[in-house]
């Protein structure tokens with residue numbers, strides 16, 4: 491591809507663009523990985539795309555669990571303890587709507 | 590289950606407890622609840638975006654676990670089986686809802702434009718360390734963005750990037766081909782990135 495053409499081969503960009511998540515996840519085989527890295531090193535558009543996508547993924551992975559509200563936790567304990575008692579009888583056909 | 594040809598028994602930290610429950614110690618069932626209550630509650634929050642619905646999901650899932658635990662064959666980790674139950678419970682519930690309309694996410698919407706001469710540098714938010722970046726407000730934005738994903742993409746994104754399951758595990762939980770998981774995940778991530786970009790640039 492010609493170096494004066496900043497956008498170079500857009501078709502190739504598309505092909506590379508589809509593989510960015512697999513690249514981020516380390517799921518590309520060596521050949522595809524090398525091809526993509528070569529592309530990223532001379533295509534700033536795809537490179538920025540990859541970096542922002544990677545940051546998005548990292549943010550998702552960083553999201554922490556909320557604690558379970560104590561009142562709900564207590565209700566759930568009562569609920570499952572109640573299940574044992576009906577173990578020998580018929581179970582509710584449909585999930586109980588309200589706790 | 591996609592791995593049904595694979596009859597290898599998987600033992601994990603829950604095996605002993607489940608065997609005990611299935612052998613008649615149903616009084617130990619609440620222990621199982623305690624182990625997974627927080628995980629499932631947060632899964633519910635991420636999938637439904639609403640405390641009430643998340644609580645319903647936890648309750649319905651444990652009711653189903655209680656009903657079907659005897660059928661668990663130790664062919665996967667218990668946790669993966671639990672998420673399979675939770676996921677199908679969730680899908681059944683959402684089907685009845687008008688919330689988050691289903692639509693396909695098209696790659697074309699996210700491909701950088703050919704003539705995109707703007708932003709030839711990495712934006713600040715993508716350079717910042719995560720602990721400086723992720724405050725309450727951003728976490729709320731992210732949650733909102735996740736909830737606005739169409740369900741089939743949301744399930745994959747939540748299982749892979751928030752719950753931490755591998756591609757293979759997610760495929761098994763959702764009964765999809767791994768290649769399908771990858772395609773959906775990529776689109777979901779592009780959607781989320783776009784929302785974050787919008788948030789940071791506005």
Ligand SMILES: [Zn+2]
Nearest residue numbers: 503533535536
């Ligand atoms: Zn490119």
